[in-house]
Amino acid sequence: MKLEGYKRADGKVGIRNHLLIIPASVCASEVAKAISERVNGAVYIPNQHGCCQIGPDLELTTKVLVNFGKNPNVGAALVVGLGCEGVPTKKVSEEIAKTGKMVDYVVIQENKGTVNTIAVGVKKAREMAEKLSLMKKEEIDISEITIGIECGGSDTTSGLASNPAVGYVSDKLVDLNGTSIFSETTEFIGAEHILAKRARNEEVAQKIMKIVLDCEKKANTMGVDLRSGQPTPGNIEGGLTTIEEKSLGCIYKGGTRTIEDVLAYGDMPSGKGLYIMDTPGQDIESITGMLAGGAVLIIFTTGRGTPTGSAIAPVIKVCGNPESYERMKDNIDVNAGTIIDGTKTISDVGEEIYSQMLEVINGKFTKAESLNHREFGIYKMISTF
C-alpha cells in the first residue's frame, strides 16, 4: 500500500495535521480549551501541571509540552499561558519553532483577561488553521514511521494473544527500518532479565536493570508495597495474580528485536529500531511520554477493554479477550480474541493489525479518534509546592 503523510521542515514525518493549542499550565487550560473549540482542526491538551512544580518535575512538564508541539502530527501550535506560571510560555513557543513549524503564543495576563485572550487566540489560531488546510500529503515510507506500544486494562489474554500479536507488528516495523517504542517500567518488574538479554550492548542492559530497580525502590521509599497498586483490581479479576505474571505478559508487546537504548520519559530516540522508554505503568502517562518522544501512532493492547485516545495521534486498540471485544466494540479496533478461541494464529492477527495500521497512517480514523478520545497526562515525580 502506498503511504502518505506530512513531511515536516525538520525532516520528520507526520500522519495527521493537527493545530495544537498548548496550555503552559493548568491555569491556562480553560482558555486553551475555549480557543480549540472555536477553530476548525484545533485540538488542545488538558495540562494539569506547569505551575508550583520544582526541579525535575518542572523540567519534565516543560519538555513534554515542547515535545508535544514538536510531534510530527502537529502542523502548527499555539501556546497559551497565564503569565506567572513556572513553565515559560514564550520559551515553549520558541523551542517548538525550531522545528520550522508555525507557532505563536498568547498570555492571559498580558491580554486583559480571558475574554480578550480567547478572542486574540482564536484570531491567531484561525490563521494557522487556514494555512494548515493548504498543506498537502506526500508519499512517505514506512521506515519514517515511529510507533508507541502500550498495554492497559490487561488480563491473562494480554500476554497470550494481543501482546504477542502487537510484538509481531513491532518486529515487522523494525525489520522495515522503522522505529518502535515500548514503555511501562513497572510492568517490566520480574521480566527485566529477559529484556536485558536483548539489549544492544552491556550498557543498555544495565540501564534496563537500573530503571526497574529504581522503580521498585521508589515504591518502597514511599513506605508502601507496590502490590497495593499492581496488579490493579481489574487485572486480578482478569486472572493476573502477581506483578511478575503481568510483566511477563506485558513484555511480549515489545516483540523480539534488539533493544537499541533506554529513553528517559518524553525523550526522542536518536536512531531507528526498537527502544524502551522509562515510564510508569499508568496508560495515559505512558502514552503521553511516547508521543512526546515522537511516536505518531499508538498501538494499545487490552484485555478488559479501554477507551483511551490522544489529541495528536491515532490509537489502535487491540483486544485479546473475545468477551471484552464483543462488549466494547465501540472502543476496540482489532479482535485478537481469535487467538484465544483458536481460530487465528498470532501472526494472522499481527498481519491484520499491520494492515489496519497502514490504513490508519493514510488517514482512516481509529475508534478512539472518531469518538474524540483525547486523554493526556504528564508523569509527575513529586508533589506541587
Place this chain on the structure above:
Amino acid sequence: MLKLAVVAHKDDNVATTVKDLSKGENVLVDIFGTEKNITLKEDIPFGHKFAIKDIKKGEEIFKYGEEIGQATQDIEEGEYVHVHNVVSERGRGDLEVDAK
C-alpha cells in the same frame, strides 16, 4: 475438541483457562507435545489459572517458563491458583531485590 486451557511454556506448573471451567471437569492440556488429563478440583473462571502438577508451599509458580510468584500453601493438581495461594516476590520492600 475446543481448547479449554493453555500452557504457555514447557516448564510451567500452571495452565490458563480460555473458557469458564467447572469443578469436576476433565481438562486435556497440551504441555508442549505431552498431553495430560487434569480433573479440576474447583471452578476456574475464564483467564484464570489451575495447577497442572502438585506444588509445595514455598515453591515457585512458573508461567511463560518464568517465576511469577511463590506458593503460600500446598497446591494440588487441578486446584485454582491465584492471589489466595500465591504471593508476589517483587516491589515489596521486605525482600532483597533479585536483580539477575
